[in-house]
Amino acid sequence: MNLLGSLFTSSIGRKFLMAFTGLVLFGFVTGHLIGNLQIFLPPEKINHYGHFLESLGSALWLIRAFLLVCTVVHVWAAISLTLENRAARPDRYGVDKTNRATLASRVMAQTGIVVLAFIIYHLLHFTIRAQHPEWSQHTYQLHDGTMVRDVFKMVVQGFSSVPVSVFYIIAVGLLSYHLSHGISSMFQTFGLKNESWSRGLDGFAKAYSWAYFLLNALIPIAVLSGYVHL
Numbered sequence: 001m002n003l004l005g006s007l008f009t010s011s012i013g014r015k016f017l018m019a020f021t022g023l024v025l026f027g028f029v030t031g032h033l034i035g036n037l038q039i040f041l042p043p044e045k046i047n048h049y050g051h052f053l054e055s056l057g058s059a060l061w062l063i064r065a066f067l068l069v070c071t072v073v074h075v076w077a078a079i080s081l082t083l084e085n086r087a088a089r090p091d092r093y094g095v096d097k098t099n100r101a102t103l104a105s106r107v108m109a110q111t112g113i114v115v116l117a118f119i120i121y122h123l124l125h126f127t128i129r130a131q132h133p134e135w136s137q138h139t140y141q142l143h144d145g146t147m148v149r150d151v152f153k154m155v156v157q158g159f160s161s162v163p164v165s166v167f168y169i170i171a172v173g174l175l176s177y178h179l180s181h182g183i184s185s186m187f188q189t190f191g192l193k194n195e196s197w198s199r200g201l202d203g204f205a206k207a208y209s210w211a212y213f214l215l216n217a218l219i220p221i222a223v224l225s226g227y228v229h230l
């Protein structure tokens with residue numbers, strides 16, 4: 001069988017695909033967070049950034065398509081490996097092995113499903129603006145006179161709702177928990193987790209996940225508390 005075929009059929013190939021697509025999605029969420037933190041700067045910054053992304057045109061659509069493919073492959077590889085593991089290891093001996101695995105690793109499927117539901121909600125909320133079509137009409141004039149979409153105003157109005165903000169905070173909390181195990185697992189698949197590095201890499205995964213959660217949660221909290229306002 002050729003290399004590409006075995007990437008999809010062998011379990012090591014699918015583990016690699018899961019780690020690789022996980023790495024791409026990890027890169028996206030990190031970049032997206034850095035972009036979003038511009039909400040703490042004057043509105044010009046995040047609106048200029050939004051305009052820059054929109055100006056990428058077809059390149060932006062290529063990136064979106066690549067991210068979508070990575071998400072589908074990540075979910076497919078996770079489901080197929082889980083089903084295969086279950087079929088290969090029926091709990092015949094009645095031994096509870098769960099206490100050896102961390103809670104984060106045992107609830108990867110559950111946290112993954114909530115993150116997926118969150119992404120669908122988030123796209124409807126801020127990208128498609130299904131509930132608030134008027135957000136597409138908010139415009140902002142940059143210092144150079146260019147009229148662009150007012151992303152700053154949209155985010156502030158979006159997080160002014162308490163239930164929406166609470167849902168975002170819970171969702172990024174679960175995403176961070178998913179990442180805390182996912183990052184360690186990715187290092188393992190890429191063969192980077194030898195004995196001397198293992199503790200350091202697990203420490204990095206934990207520290208990253210906490211920082212990711214706190215910085216993301218800070219955005220709706222800053223809006224709700226009135227620190228970031230129109």
Ligand code: HEM
Nearest residue numbers: 029032036064119122126127151155168172175216219220
């Ligand atoms: C407080 C946290 C977040 C804020 C303020 C935020 C804000 C935004 C904004 C303003 C957009 C662009 C909407 C537009 O087209 O104008 C967007 C798009 C998007 N966000 Fe977020 N986001 C947050 C968290 C997340 C998280 C945690 C994820 C991933 C799990 C995520 C995934 C996406 C995706 C996939 C898009 C669509 C990108 C595209 O196709 O252009 N976001 N977000």
